[in-house]
Amino acid sequence: MKYKNIILSCMGVVVLGVGGGYIMQRQHHATSSVSSTSSSRASESSQKVDLPDTAKADNATLILVNKQHVLDHELDFEKSEMNGIQYSQEIDGPLRKFLNDAKKAGHPATLVSGYRSKKYQEQVLNENVQQNINNGMTESEAKKATHAVIQTPGASEHQTGLAVDVMTDEYWKQYHQLESDSDKTEGQKWLIKHAPDYGFVLRYPKSEAAKKSTGIDYESWHFRYVGVENAKYMTKHKLTLEEYDDLIQGQSTK
Numbered sequence: 001m002k003y004k005n006i007i008l009s010c011m012g013v014v015v016l017g018v019g020g021g022y023i024m025q026r027q028h029h030a031t032s033s034v035s036s037t038s039s040s041r042a043s044e045s046s047q048k049v050d051l052p053d054t055a056k057a058d059n060a061t062l063i064l065v066n067k068q069h070v071l072d073h074e075l076d077f078e079k080s081e082m083n084g085i086q087y088s089q090e091i092d093g094p095l096r097k098f099l100n101d102a103k104k105a106g107h108p109a110t111l112v113s114g115y116r117s118k119k120y121q122e123q124v125l126n127e128n129v130q131q132n133i134n135n136g137m138t139e140s141e142a143k144k145a146t147h148a149v150i151q152t153p154g155a156s157e158h159q160t161g162l163a164v165d166v167m168t169d170e171y172w173k174q175y176h177q178l179e180s181d182s183d184k185t186e187g188q189k190w191l192i193k194h195a196p197d198y199g200f201v202l203r204y205p206k207s208e209a210a211k212k213s214t215g216i217d218y219e220s221w222h223f224r225y226v227g228v229e230n231a232k233y234m235t236k237h238k239l240t241l242e243e244y245d246d247l248i249q250g251q252s253t254k
């Protein structure tokens, strides 16, 4: 049932793209005149010809949103909800299975955040700055610390409905904070290891190279849906979505 829904919603995008004069629910790229910078790691891999069939520049599920690819408008997509948190209907099946299987494996987890509008992102950002100030930072320190972990409005992929913050209850119930050292727990380790089986990648991995590519510090809780094949490929080749996008764009212009 769930699978059928996912397939239908994926096809919906394709059908619209082909038959509807390229009107897609999501554009692959957010509005931007800035082309993404090729990284050496991505160009090294550009010789690879074993990309999944779904690794296509017009695959809306692979939409790239970051500081260089800003979403200046709200996307039009069906939303699902869990415990009052919204996300794209496209990921409802995979996300529920991911969380159910984590629970079955003895690692219940909490969906902390999903879809966020641009306006809400603004609010989250301002609140975080204020919290840092309350914790004793100067305003400029607070802003710097906030911008290292929270995307500026329009640059957050939470706006796509395809990104979720998921944290093991082992950590979340105790600290109620999104902290990278949650990855010390067995539960978060399980989530990170198994995410690709459900089509999710850990979007901001723990390495200097990844940080350079994404511009975002390591986040052990932020998972992005890209589909199972793409998630497995990206994880196997240690590619960020920025690098994967470069690889696909390179491929598609050949």
Ligand SMILES: [Zn+2]
Pocket (backbone or CB within 6 Å): 113, 158, 163, 164, 165, 221, 222, 223
């Ligand atoms: Zn997040």
